[in-house]
Amino acid sequence: MSTSLHRRAVFVYDDARLAAIAANAPIVPAPWEDRDPDFRKQFKEVIARQCGEFSSTYAEELHDEWVQAYIEMGWKYGPEYNPEAKTHPDMVPYANLEERERDKDEVFTALCEIARQWIK
Numbered sequence: 001m002s003t004s005l006h007r008r009a010v011f012v013y014d015d016a017r018l019a020a021i022a023a024n025a026p027i028v029p030a031p032w033e034d035r036d037p038d039f040r041k042q043f044k045e046v047i048a049r050q051c052g053e054f055s056s057t058y059a060e061e062l063h064d065e066w067v068q069a070y071i072e073m074g075w076k077y078g079p080e081y082n083p084e085a086k087t088h089p090d091m092v093p094y095a096n097l098e099e100r101e102r103d104k105d106e107v108f109t110a111l112c113e114i115a116r117q118w119i120k
Helices: 003-020 035-049 059-072 099-118
Strands: none
Touching: 003 035, 003 099, 035 059, 035 099, 059 099
């Protein structure tokens, strides 16, 4: 994968993580370097699409795709976030997310656009 794709992915991931910390979100993603290779691979695929001609500006659509990607990595809905058991409480329809979680999806969409425009 290209260096610019890696830079874009890390930028979006790290800044979305910082936004979750700032919002005192109930789930703050682990640092990029602590994520497993399968996650990093699928995340880079999302960033490649978001920075290309098939990007989406709809947080709901991106959330649905995120849920599907997690299912494909063996995750399932669970009332508590547990990486070992691969359960996540946000694996629900977008409309069922609390506002803070919907806001995180909006931030992710905006960060992808910044990466597309500014990181070459």
